[in-house]
Amino acid sequence: xxxxxxxxxxxxxxxxxxxxxxxxxxxxxxxxxxxxxxxxxxxxxxxxxxxxxxxxxxxxxxxxxxxxxxxxxxxxxxxxxxxxxxxxxxxxxxxxxxxxxxxxxxxxxxxxxxxxxxxxxxxxxxxxxxxxxxxxxxxxxxxxxxxxxxxxxxxxxxxxxxxxxxxxxxxxxxxxxxxxxxxxxxxxxxxxxxxxxxxxxxxxxxxxxxxxxxxxxxxxxxxxxxxxxxxxxxxxxxxxxxxxxxxxxxxxxxxxxxxxxxxxxxxxxxxxxxxxxxxxxxxxxxxxxxxxxxxxxxxxxxxxxxxxxxxxxxxxxxxxxxxxxx
Amino acid sequence: xxxxxxxxxxxxxxxxxxxxxxxxxxxxxxxxxxxxxxxxxxxxxxxxxxxxxxxxxxxxxxxxxxxxxxxxxxxxxxxxxxxxxxxxxxxxxxxxxxxxxxxxxxxxxxxxxxxxxxxxxxxxxxxxxxxxxxxxxxxxxxxxxxxxxxxxxxxxxxxxxxxxxxxxxxxxxxxxxxxxxxxxxxxxxxxxxxxxxxxxxxxxxxxxxxxxxxxxxxxxxxxxxxxxxxxxxxxxxxxxxxxx
Numbered sequence: 172x173x174x175x176x177x178x179x180x181x182x183x184x185x186x187x188x189x190x191x192x193x194x195x196x197x198x199x200x201x202x203x204x205x206x207x208x209x210x211x212x213x214x215x216x217x218x219x220x221x222x223x224x225x226x227x228x229x230x231x232x233x234x235x236x237x238x239x240x241x242x243x244x245x246x247x248x249x250x251x252x253x254x255x256x257x258x259x260x261x262x263x264x265x266x267x268x269x270x271x272x273x274x275x276x277x278x279x280x281x282x283x284x285x286x287x288x289x290x291x292x293x294x295x296x297x298x299x300x301x302x303x304x305x306x307x308x309x310x311x312x313x314x315x316x317x318x319x320x321x322x323x324x325x326x327x328x329x330x331x332x333x334x335x336x337x338x339x340x341x342x343x344x345x346x347x348x349x350x351x352x353x354x355x356x357x358x359x360x361x362x363x364x365x366x367x368x369x370x371x372x373x374x375x376x377x378x379x380x381x382x383x384x385x386x387x388x389x390x391x392x393x394x395x396x397x398x399x400x401x402x403x404x405x406x407x408x409x410x411x412x413x414x415x416x417x418x419x420x421x422x423x424x425x426x427x428x429x430x431x432x433x434x435x436x437x438x439x440x441x442x443x444x445x446x447x448x449x450x451x452x453x454x455x456x457x458x459x460x461x462x463x464x465x466x467x468x469x470x471x472x473x474x475x476x477x478x479x480x481x482x483x484x485x486x487x488x489x490x491x492x493x494x495x496x497x
Numbered sequence: 498x499x500x501x502x503x504x505x506x507x508x509x510x511x512x513x514x515x516x517x518x519x520x521x522x523x524x525x526x527x528x529x530x531x532x533x534x535x536x537x538x539x540x541x542x543x544x545x546x547x548x549x550x551x552x553x554x555x556x557x558x559x560x561x562x563x564x565x566x567x568x569x570x571x572x573x574x575x576x577x578x579x580x581x582x583x584x585x586x587x588x589x590x591x592x593x594x595x596x597x598x599x600x601x602x603x604x605x606x607x608x609x610x611x612x613x614x615x616x617x618x619x620x621x622x623x624x625x626x627x628x629x630x631x632x633x634x635x636x637x638x639x640x641x642x643x644x645x646x647x648x649x650x651x652x653x654x655x656x657x658x659x660x661x662x663x664x665x666x667x668x669x670x671x672x673x674x675x676x677x678x679x680x681x682x683x684x685x686x687x688x689x690x691x692x693x694x695x696x697x698x699x700x701x702x703x704x705x706x707x708x709x710x711x712x713x714x715x716x717x718x719x720x721x722x723x724x725x726x727x728x729x730x731x732x733x734x735x736x737x738x739x740x741x
Binding site for chain 2: 172237238239240241243244246247248249250253254255256257260318321322323324325392393395397398399400401403405406407408409410411412413414415416417418419422423487488489490492493
């Protein structure tokens with residue numbers, strides 16, 4: 172498939188935004204349930220939420236560039252019963268609203284417990300809103316992943332690994348961002364977030380490698396025989412119906428050399444996983460904020476490459492009909 | 498339930514592209530607006546087409562055969578492009594099974610084109626909406642046209658009658674008979690899309706001729722028979738051959 176930068180920015184930015192929110196909320200839960208020293212730095216939570224909202228907004232904005240008619244985008248919420256894209260269109264603003272409400276509750280200091288749980292943990296508005304936002308965040312991850320995962324003839328995408336990787340890569344980048352943010356704001360959560368970021372980056376690494384391995388062994392279900400219905404092992408296209416290009420030759424081919432695609436694979440493995448892991452391990456002990464800041468910068472660049480590769484790697488069966496111009 | 502469809506006979510298609518130009522002419526003049534032609538006389542011409550004829554070479558030289566292969570939307574009975582559409586612009590008509598795009602609702606997100614394994618959908622570069630074969634829905638029901646002309650433009654134009662049009666759910670229709678009797682098949686059946694359009698394969702017309710059909714063993718007029726039997730009084734007489 173042809174990698175579209177609007178969609179690459181959309182999926183990586185909202186992934187990082189969702190991950191950042193999950194990081195914030197994880198921090199809050201650990202603190203509220205007294206699994207670590209309690210945090211009273213409200214500014215970290217609302218600044219973090221604001222950054223998450225900004226990331227989601229830029230992602231949403233970028234998605235409009237993918238549309239032929241952005242002014243009709245409102246229509247796309249109509250078919251949520253059948254279309255994962257439609258579901259994403261609903262889940263994305265819902266997640267933004269929920270995260271905004273969560274950030275606002277922190278900003279306004281709605282931290283007086285509404286009721287107390289048996290263990291003595293006070294449940295306040297931020298916790299409930301955070302829970303709602305977590306559900307929305309995961310719903311959005313699933314929708315985004317399933318947009319690609321549900322197309323059965325794009326065999327590289329048609330796998331649970333697609334959704335898992337969207338979740339893990341988004342979460343990993345979000346936690347790395349949270350590490351940088353907490354280091355910058357001096358919240359004392361650097362060690363906590365860096366450890367989680369390492370965990371999620373490693374987990375994402377394992378699952379991304381699994382999907383690379385799976386995709387390198389895919390046997391295409393369709394070939395020229397089934398495409399034109401002639402049962403002969405030696406079929407060669409002589410003409411594709413037009414001497415110039417067409418939508419079919421632009422939308423489904425990445426147009427890059429195989430060696431370039433392969434190099435992008437190594438680039439993203441290095442940038443998304445290896446280098447951030449080293450930097451995160453460093454920031455476990457060094458308290459300067461620029462090390463995790465560099466880590467998230469590099470990881471994000473890597474994610475752009477990863478998403479580019481994700482598209483370029485997918486081989487559409489329609490390409491069988493467009494192998495030779497004439 | 499009606500399912501209108503085309504049946505394309507690869508045995509008679511000569512790859513003349515008459516269906517392509519006829520389709521373009523009819524649909525670019527249609528109520529949905531023109532189908533863009535970018536750089537028609539320059540480098541890299543490109544444009545929207547609902548129908549294209551491709552050519553494939555089967556076999557290894559000199560045992561080769563060229564198959565001309567017209568390709569348009571197959572109006573699948575389980576169209577994978579329809580449920581993925583977020584706006585409902587892409588739909589399959591209940592009454593005749595034609596898969597259509599509502600150009601006023603389409604947001605041009607291209608998702609339906611990803612979900613079509615055949616590459617039957619093309620985004621119009623000018624109108625920025627997804628376009629595809631409509632089976633000439635603005636023609637086949639037009640009562641202003643003589644009944645014989647209420648067919649898709651491609652079918653009307655085909656000089657070899659390689660394109661048949663009709664209801665594949667009506668077992669007495671011309672298309673159903675063609676599918677049934679001439680081994681009609683679907684493209685990429687492995688995806689379960691159940692394309693309504695069918696193709697008829699290349700067919701070789703052969704007759705089996707036995708040696709003795711060319712030359713009768715007991716032919717009294719054969720060279721050998723004449724040699725042996727031509728001497729008067731030696732060969733079989735008419736009395737030997739028949740009973741009076």
